[in-house]
Amino acid sequence: MHLFSRRTLLKLFGAAVPPAAFLRPVPGMAKCESNSTIINPRSFPKGFLWGSAASAYQVEGAADEDGRGPSIWDTFSHTPGRTFHGDTGDVADDVYHRYREDIQLMKSMGLMSYRFSISWSRIIPDGTGTVNMKGMDYYQRVVDALLEAGIVPFCTLFHWDLPQTLQDKGGWQSRDTAKAFADYAGLVAGKLSDRVKYFMTMNEISSFVSGYVDSKSAPGLHVSPAELAQLTHHAVLAHGMGVQAIRAAAHAGTEVGIADNVVPTTPVIETAEHIKAAAKAIREENARIFTVIQEGKYPEAYLERLGKAAPRFNAEEMRTIASPLDFVGLNVYTPSYVRAADSLQGYEILPFPASYPRMYSSWLTIGPEALYWTPTLVAEVWKPRKIYITENGASAEDSLTPEGTVLDIGRVMYLRNYLMHLQRAVTEGVPVRGYFLWSFLDNFEWADGYQRRFGIHYVDFATQKRTPKLSAEFYRQVIKRNGLA
Ligand code: PNW
Numbered sequence: 001m002h003l004f005s006r007r008t009l010l011k012l013f014g015a016a017v018p019p020a021a022f023l024r025p026v027p028g029m030a031k032c033e034s035n036s037t038i039i040n041p042r043s044f045p046k047g048f049l050w051g052s053a054a055s056a057y058q059v060e061g062a063a064d065e066d067g068r069g070p071s072i073w074d075t076f077s078h079t080p081g082r083t084f085h086g087d088t089g090d091v092a093d094d095v096y097h098r099y100r101e102d103i104q105l106m107k108s109m110g111l112m113s114y115r116f117s118i119s120w121s122r123i124i125p126d127g128t129g130t131v132n133m134k135g136m137d138y139y140q141r142v143v144d145a146l147l148e149a150g151i152v153p154f155c156t157l158f159h160w161d162l163p164q165t166l167q168d169k170g171g172w173q174s175r176d177t178a179k180a181f182a183d184y185a186g187l188v189a190g191k192l193s194d195r196v197k198y199f200m201t202m203n204e205i206s207s208f209v210s211g212y213v214d215s216k217s218a219p220g221l222h223v224s225p226a227e228l229a230q231l232t233h234h235a236v237l238a239h240g241m242g243v244q245a246i247r248a249a250a251h252a253g254t255e256v257g258i259a260d261n262v263v264p265t266t267p268v269i270e271t272a273e274h275i276k277a278a279a280k281a282i283r284e285e286n287a288r289i290f291t292v293i294q295e296g297k298y299p300e301a302y303l304e305r306l307g308k309a310a311p312r313f314n315a316e317e318m319r320t321i322a323s324p325l326d327f328v329g330l331n332v333y334t335p336s337y338v339r340a341a342d343s344l345q346g347y348e349i350l351p352f353p354a355s356y357p358r359m360y361s362s363w364l365t366i367g368p369e370a371l372y373w374t375p376t377l378v379a380e381v382w383k384p385r386k387i388y389i390t391e392n393g394a395s396a397e398d399s400l401t402p403e404g405t406v407l408d409i410g411r412v413m414y415l416r417n418y419l420m421h422l423q424r425a426v427t428e429g430v431p432v433r434g435y436f437l438w439s440f441l442d443n444f445e446w447a448d449g450y451q452r453r454f455g456i457h458y459v460d461f462a463t464q465k466r467t468p469k470l471s472a473e474f475y476r477q478v479i480k481r482n483g484l485a
Pocket of ligand 1: 203207261331333363391438445446454
């Protein structure tokens with residue numbers, strides 16, 4: 001199969017140029033006016049949505065309040081030895097009580113959109129059955145406060161915090177969990193879609209299913225490859241059933257998508273052969289999640305590789321999994337460098353050398369071009385209607401200076417370079433409509449606890465005081481200028 005036309009390949013590899021006038025910097029000035037259009041070599045299209053993202057368990061706290069039931073992350077973080085320092089999300093950023101002030105802070109820096117997630121067990125404490133209206137009311141208040149501040153809410157329905165009661169019944173190993181998720185998703189969409197236009201079913205399926213094969217995330221189990229393939233199938237099925245339930249319950253005009261951390265295949269050198277290899281790799285490497293959601297079938301190579309461990313499925317499930325989406329959300333942090341190989345597969349993913357530059361998480365290797373290539377290849381291979389970058393950001397070992405500021409120039413460096421590459425993609429016509437920086441506040445970084453900070457606001461977890469970092473000022477300027485210069 002030819003993924004690229006000759007013309008596209010030439011565009012990508014030879015003359016990867018948008019209209020020359022747009023690209024050419026104007027000597028000595030950042031901007032020049034022409035026919036009343038601002039030509040700025042570093043700007044984004046008018047209406048580009050600048051946002052920030054967070055998730056319920058990482059920021060809310062109030063773990064035991066107003067009828068919330070426990071989730072697998074409460075259980076996991078309270079199990080000795082599971083998280084750094086024994087940290088939990090019991091209090092986190094206390095956003096449950098402080099959301100009004102935080103939304104004011106968002107407004108004051110010009111943030112246009114906020115991506116938050118809903119804690120399933122706050123709304124339905126046991127995962128199925130009785131609805132906890134107090135939990136629902138909290139999200140109603142959050143949405144109202146966002147709208148009042150002129151901030152567009154983007155709502156994720158599942159960001160890893162499965163109700164513990166459902167885990168006790170098998171969690172994602174049980175197909176019933178998919179049905180429970182769809183019921184919950186429909187319920188929330190019915191309640192919020194009069195004011196929330198954008199819903200994402202799930203965040204990073206590959207990350208939360210990894211909790212069934214490693215000890216670093218909830219539920220911290222060790223299942224067989226066959227069981228992993230089957231439970232991952234249940235998760236993508238839950239996504240598809242969720243899409244249908246949201247559409248059935250939501251007001252007209254509601255847009256539905258997913259936030260996925262696709263394997264971000266990036267050609268190691270920008271030549272035609274490596275670009276082609278990266279395009280092949282993005283389909284194959286995302287076989288069990290993004291590819292099946294886009295195409296409604298598992299690639300042959302994936303099923304062959306698994307052999308007897310392949311998931312069981314039927315045709316109707318496959319149609320459900322591939323329910324059409326209004327947008328796709330991509331979480332992009334790192335590159336996976338690909339080069340062409342003389343093998344049946346046609347490509348190989350290169351390992352990172354030990355000395356490769358990273359941010360303050362061992363997995364967070366730096367490769368700004370990932371924010372060009374991931375949306376570019378996704379657009380090329382699957383042609384989604386719209387793309388949002390639903391997460392991008394960096395961890396750092398931040399500390400307050402004696403003057404009480406945080407000079408996180410590492411994070412500023414990271415963001416500036418990644419955004420340059422996003423701008424490159426958008427300028428070439430890749431349909432990216434917005435960007436959500438992870439994260440507005442330092443927060444509970446899962447098994448890494450509070451040690452690895454991702455916020456553009458520093459949080460003193462003893463006092464809950466928020467202090468803007470230099471990166472908050474950087475981002476404020478990006479938003480204000482709708483670009484990098
Ligand atoms: C994402 N990796 O997680 C999540 O969506 C957030 O909840 C999280 O806080 C954020 O990124 C920063 O970590 C990831 O190992 C965690 O490649 C780990 C990886 C990727 C994403």
